[in-house]
Amino acid sequence: MTLTDEQLAQFERDGFLLLPGFADGKMCDTIKDIAKAHLKHKVPPIETELEYVGKTKEERKLISDGKAHLFEGQVTVRRLRQVYHRDIVFKQWMENEAIRPILKQVLGEDPTITIAHHNSIMTKMPHTSTETRWHQDFRYWNFENDNLVSVWLALDEEYSENGVLEFIPGSHKMTFVSEQFDEKEYFREDTPENEALIATKTSHPLKKGDVVLFHCKLLHRANKNMTDEPKISFVYTVKGTSNKAIEGTRSTAYAEVPLQTDTLE
Numbered sequence: 001m002t003l004t005d006e007q008l009a010q011f012e013r014d015g016f017l018l019l020p021g022f023a024d025g026k027m028c029d030t031i032k033d034i035a036k037a038h039l040k041h042k043v044p045p046i047e048t049e050l051e052y053v054g055k056t057k058e059e060r061k062l063i064s065d066g067k068a069h070l071f072e073g074q075v076t077v078r079r080l081r082q083v084y085h086r087d088i089v090f091k092q093w094m095e096n097e098a099i100r101p102i103l104k105q106v107l108g109e110d111p112t113i114t115i116a117h118h119n120s121i122m123t124k125m126p127h128t129s130t131e132t133r134w135h136q137d138f139r140y141w142n143f144e145n146d147n148l149v150s151v152w153l154a155l156d157e158e159y160s161e162n163g164v165l166e167f168i169p170g171s172h173k174m175t176f177v178s179e180q181f182d183e184k185e186y187f188r189e190d191t192p193e194n195e196a197l198i199a200t201k202t203s204h205p206l207k208k209g210d211v212v213l214f215h216c217k218l219l220h221r222a223n224k225n226m227t228d229e230p231k232i233s234f235v236y237t238v239k240g241t242s243n244k245a246i247e248g249t250r251s252t253a254y255a256e257v258p259l260q261t262d263t264l265e
Helices: 005-014 025-040 049-053 057-064 068-074 088-094 100-107 192-198
Strands: 016-019 046-048 077-080 111-113 120-124 132-135 148-154 165-167 211-215 220-222 231-240
Touching: 005 016, 005 100, 025 077, 025 088, 025 120, 025 148, 025 231, 046 049, 049 077, 088 231, 100 111, 100 148, 100 211, 100 231, 165 211
Parallel strands: none
Antiparallel strands: 016 211, 046 077, 077 120, 111 231, 120 231, 132 220, 148 211, 148 231, 165 220
């Protein structure tokens, strides 16, 4: 499977592309079941809501009530990190051969998985999750250029109420100044210039097996989960093989995984 000229032009224009029903439903169920087990037991490494935005109200109350010993058990997991090495099923999806020609098209060369970034099971837990604020992934990464694309897999339905991704189309090609971001490098929502751009946001409800590709400089966000069920998704990032991580940075913390395409032709 490869992208049509129209699909490729759409990705280049908007910075993201939806591939409906790309992944097998049974595989999605298997990934989700394994992820739930890891989430239940908080199998490290993980990122918590505490690490992302600071202590939640529930966590602050435990401490103020002198119940700090219960703190760890109350932590809300935001994502499972380093999933490539967690389970063979995760690894198989990230090395999926069917998507490699598509990734080669959008990158312009063979793709390589960046184990140091994303490589995660992302969660929005019911009611205790927080919103994901507007940001560009590339602002936190260190590569020679911005030829990186993330692969987002919906393991079940995703929509506004449970935190589906929202994008600002074309923002991957825009030039911003530092004043448009806050001290944590989130895109500010309190300036007229940014407000006008945010007003152009778009999102698409996702079904199990849908895949979204999005550019590393595309502004994106997501709501908190206001439903009673957890939302669990899978995301990993690929780069053009020639795009080198900058030595001495977090982007070189793990070995990369080249994905050859010549053997598929």
